[in-house]
Amino acid sequence: MAHAANFLEMRSVSKEFFGNHVLTNVNFAMQRGEILGLVGENGAGKTTLMKILFGMPVIQQTGGFSGEILLEGKPVNFASPLDALDAGIGMVHQEFSLIPGFTATENIVLNTESLTYNIIVELFGDRLKNLDTSKNTQRAQAAIRKLGVQLDPQMLVSEMPVGHKQFTEIARELDRQNIKLIVLDEPTAVLTESEADILLHSIRALAAEGIAFILISHRLQEIMDVTHRVLVLRDGSMVQDVRTADTSITQIAEWMVGRELHQTINVQGTDFTDRACGEPLLQVENLWVDMPGETVRNVSFVAHKGEILGIGGLAGQGKLGIPNGIMGLHVAGGNVRFKGKSVPLNDPRAPLDLGFAFVSEDRRGVGLLLEEPLDWNIVFTAMQTQNKYLKRYLGGWLTWRDEAALERVAQEYIQALEIKCTSPKQLAQELSGGNQQKICLAKAFALEPELLFVSEPTRGIDIGAKKIVLDTLRKYNQERCVTIVMISSELEEMRSVCDRIAIVDEGRIVGILPASAPSTEFGKMMVGRGGV
Template sequence: MKKVLEMRNINKFYFGNQVLKNVNLDLEEGEIHGLVGENGAGKTTLMNILFGMPVIHSTGGFEGEIYVNGKKVDIDSPRKAMELGIGMVHQEFMLLPNFTVTENIKLNREITKKNIFSRVFGKSLETLDFKQMRKEAREALNTIGMMGIDEWFPVAGLPVAHKQFVEIAREIDKKNLKVLVLDEPTAVLSEAEAETLLNVIRTLSQKGIAIIFISHRLAEVLAVSHRITILRDGAVVDSGPASSFTLAEVAEKMVGRKIEALNLPKRQKEPSDDDIIMSIRNLQVKMPGEEVKDFSIDIRRGEILGIGGLAGHGKLGIANGIAGVYPASGTVLLEGKPYKLNDPMYALANGIVYLSEDRRGVGLLLDESVEMNIVATAVQAFGKFTKRFLFLNLLDKKAIREHALKMIKELDIRCKGPTQPVRRLSGGNQQKVCLARAFTLEPKILFVSEPTRGIDVGAKRLVLDHLVQMNRNLGVTIVMTSSELAELRSICDRIAIVAEGKLSAILPPSASDAEFGLAMAGELQEVAQRG
């Protein structure tokens, strides 16, 4: 079979940190090649290299070689990739909502026709040939079985699933398409919609288009792929025919890695089932891409509970639902009393503090100072660090400064001082500012999502150390959601694995890679509460 693509010995460094390590990937004509790995395994970086994305070339480029149809190529831009017949449907939609389906499919490849003015003054005065554009858009939609999508309908009014199919139709419309990269194409689709998409992928394969299929839904990858490549920590750990893997084997190879255990201090009183601080039953959370369908668990007072699972299965939705960030339903008891969902201020008032996975987008006021970021929520929610003057509540700048200096010292926040804008701090120090804000709110339960995402190894260890200290010294119950299973295993008492929006298993940190792999795949037959 003819090889249409080869990526040989690909290495990539970001600011001294190697994120791809001698990766090899090849693709045959008409082949569906599944590419799997945890968040941070290197899948997106590898595809960004293939598609010539600016983020690669603005950070020093990469090492290695790429061949298309046996010829070595230099892909230095997305335009070059498209000229070579490489198309990509990104995880985030790249559609213009106020344009029609046809206009989006033909964007930057519009068809024009001559008129009386263009014949005199040149091609620049040609007009759009809407009839031909509509015809070709219709053909692309029909090719992927989307007869029900009106090609003149505005994209803004389409269901999410139809938007995904429009993205694919846009790539299919490119006449020289040889390789199509699909990055998490089913993440926002229902099971029925996902099955339709898998059939579309099979159809494209039969037409000779080679496809790289990236998905955290491992059952789909096994169902549709001819071959599978598994990445872990930037390296290929296995590659072979899809038929040679079981779902559990793929999951195990994705998550297995060396665990660096932290030296955890003993508690005066160990958590137990006799002292439940929060009881969650039948929780549902409408968080796009991380929907929780039916999650139940009892959280022990004083424990560090880990929540893990593959991306898109709902692990991030749990904290967002409890904190009132996304619409939630279900029954929750806090210290035996009914807990009100969908009210962020109620959550704060009752000692439920949430540190978002989106540190820069939600967790921080980037243009404000370190000290204001540390106290902002406490000021707004509880009126702390203020003093009364006549009829006004004014900021107590002396108290703010004293508290900020204390937090900077305790958490070793590397900054020029309390007045430095948070935007100018490193990722690790920004995360420590978030932790300082959490300390300041004196939580009963701290829900923290992806606390080490995007920070270097040294800073990761410091952040985990501080969470352990918060738990041991202040008795704070911590619920930590992370894509890094090794981190969960290093500090957590128990780890709840979420699969398909539901609790798959509760495992001790010492459970085997195989058990975690089975749980992430939703293959454990019984919920193991062995903590």
């Protein structure tokens, strides 16, 4: 395509976060009415690229970006999302930004409401204009009609099912008069199959009217069904820009998960048959978990004593729901047995008492006491559930923290995990993300568990910290015979430490293979094209 025909271009776009390269020399262009599919593994840089395009504050707050954006042939650099909206670019994020106490109509027209004059306005000025309720309702209904969905304009967001909230978000963008491009970040992740079909049909119809779309999705069949071209990001670089008609789901999956030879992590001793793992330790049957965005529908698997079992899959398919459900953090049902005994569900204390530990994917929200010192973070759960690191007085009537034991165990883990800090008394919130993750691991190890769930252990941390975290997991597994169930979006990292890897798709395990199996086989399972 000639540059003059391009509606949008991003040229040589690069971005660093605190010295970590997340985007490197990314280039692409698109025309009006074109639907681009933007795909890649978690952490590939998809959302960051769109945040740059949309002028999100986090980009400016972290040093900006290098490269150039051209809209209709003219250079632009949006200082804020408001600038992007004024230029006709809208974005629907994965996280909803609706006001729960407002109706669909009120959310759709928010900040652009139609107003009406009255006599008081003539006396006291425009501030006393009234909302034109009829006009606003008409606008909302028109935007909803464009989507072809049944949605009550007067329903409160707080009362909506999650799919209707997603449609309300998209209708808000369609209500904008000058909308030219809409970025949709995983728009069907929370939709039912029928709702997703309605949305994809609407995207095609709106594109035919000249609105361009960038669709970020892990559902590759949808990418094949609705897009004109597919862009594949891997490790922050654009590795493919291809017409959808010229590729396939299998090919896209290989581009997403493939690694150049020099990038591949050395996989050692990862074949399940190579190690003498013991008898079944954890048996999960027909597990379902109601975790928003990570629903588990029917999962069954067995983890053996001394094994490192990986659980992978694309975002939103349910892998994160598995440990959260078993550990009692989200409503769950089914049958879970540990060493032959039933594990009570929906009771966060029960698995801890049985010898479980959990490193959550949400280290800031669930994993850490951010305003407390490191030593307190490390020992808190063990102290609360196992009465460790306490001194007892008066025959046990009085207990107090054993400060010497606290410092001793904190120093042990700070040294073992190479945690960069000023002292065990430094506050957790002052550490980098990688060091916070190491504190979460230390907290779990302090419980001396028999079974450790560790969810997204390397998310958001640099390469050096990743190696330490993975080496530590392998060390504790081998030296202390801790059985580990590792849930991760990073396939190559799981292949480097796990014995077997299960892949979750649409809330179910579609296959389990030795970690030494080719990465493309796992890629096929992720998109429903393989498995055992």
